[in-house]
Amino acid sequence: xxxxxxxxxxxxxxxxQKLRAFAVFDKSVSKDDRYFKLEKDGAPNGHISARxxxxxxxxxxxxxxxxxxxxxYKKKERRLSSGGGALEVNxxxxxxxxxxxxxxxLFSDIGFVPYFTKHKDAIGFYADTPCxxxxxxxxxxxxxxxxxxxxxxxxxxxxxxxxxxxxxxLEALVLKCGLALDDIxxxxxxxxxxxx
Numbered sequence: 093x094x095x096x097x098x099x100x101x102x103x104x105x106x107x108x109q110k111l112r113a114f115a116v117f118d119k120s121v122s123k124d125d126r127y128f129k130l131e132k133d134g135a136p137n138g139h140i141s142a143r144x145x146x147x148x149x150x151x152x153x154x155x156x157x158x159x160x161x162x163x164x165y166k167k168k169e170r171r172l173s174s175g176g177g178a179l180e181v182n183x184x185x186x187x188x189x190x191x192x193x194x195x196x197x198l199f200s201d202i203g204f205v206p207y208f209t210k211h212k213d214a215i216g217f218y219a220d221t222p223c224x225x226x227x228x229x230x231x232x233x234x235x236x237x238x239x240x241x242x243x244x245x246x247x248x249x250x251x252x253x254x255x256x257x258x259x260x261x262l263e264a265l266v267l268k269c270g271l272a273l274d275d276i277x278x279x280x281x282x283x284x285x286x287x288x
Contacts, residue, residue, distance in 0.1 A: 093250055094166075094182045095258045096243030098231075099266050099275040104238045107230055108215065110269045115217035115228055119157060121149040123212040127282065128196075128204040136168070142204070144192045161189040170278065171255075178278030179259050181250075210281055214241075221261045223254075228265065236284050239277065240269055 101107045124146045129139040143164045149157045167183040189195060214229040229241045242265050244258045263273055277284070 093246045093248070094180065094184050094243050095246070095250060095255055095262070096180050096182070096241060097178065097259075097262050097266070098239045098241045098277050099271050100277060101230060101238040101240045101269075101271065101275075103270075104230065104232070107238075107240055107269050107271065111215075111217050111228060111230060114268065115219040117152055118216035118218055118227070119149045119151060120154075120213075120215050121147055121229075123147050123210075123214065125210040125212070126206060127208050127210070128199050129207045130202070130204045141165075141207070142199070144189070144195065146192075161192050163187050163189055163192075163195060168280070170280070172278060173259065178276065179255075179262070180280075181255060208282060208285055210285065219265065221265070223258045223261045226261065226265060228269075233281060235288055236281070240266065240271060242266065 126144045127141055128144070129141040131139050143162075143166075145160075145162045145164060147160045147162065149159075151157055164184060164186045166185070169181045171179045171181055173179065210233065212231050212233050214231040217228045217230075219226050219228060223244060225244075227243050227245070231239045231241055233239060242262050244262070246254075250258070263276075266273060266276065
């Protein structure tokens with residue numbers, strides 16, 4: 093399960109300096125996502141969607157680390173806070189693929205259609221918090237701009253008190269990076285891209 097939020101990072105360099113001051117560098121990564129959907133009555137937004145991600149990562153020195161392909165299916169839930177901002181609580185299913193061609197052929201045959209693409213360049217960090225290790229990524233998502241994404245990943249279900257504690261820590265990290273809680277974006281990237 094992922095508990096995450098994202099915030100607009102209008103001054104990318106200032107946020108990057110803050111991250112370097114308190115968090116531990118993970119890796120830089122380039123992510124190319126293709127989203128597919130299948131119309132289904134009763135499903136959220138009227139469809140089921142899945143993502144195929146091609147990911148290339150590099151270390152601090154810029155040396156290539158690895159290339160991976162993932163299939164991801166998420167059951168998403170957006171929770172708005174009374175003070176504004178949104179938290180995503182997602183049940184995520186993900187597996188590595190050797191090649192996406194077979195899956196794309198299957199998607200096509202069973203009725204999934206491609207519906208949008210997204211490119212993201214990110215610099216990842218880890219930070220220890222009272223709720224455990226948080227992963228932070230400073231992302232550039234054309235044409236939307238820069239975002240700070242912060243998440244906790246749990247092995248099982250998180251109860252409401254755990255989610256509330258994680259929200260508090262996520263919001264504290266937003267502030268620690270020099271951003272305001274008003275910078276938290278409540279819309280999914282798909283909604284922001286559709287509006288463009």
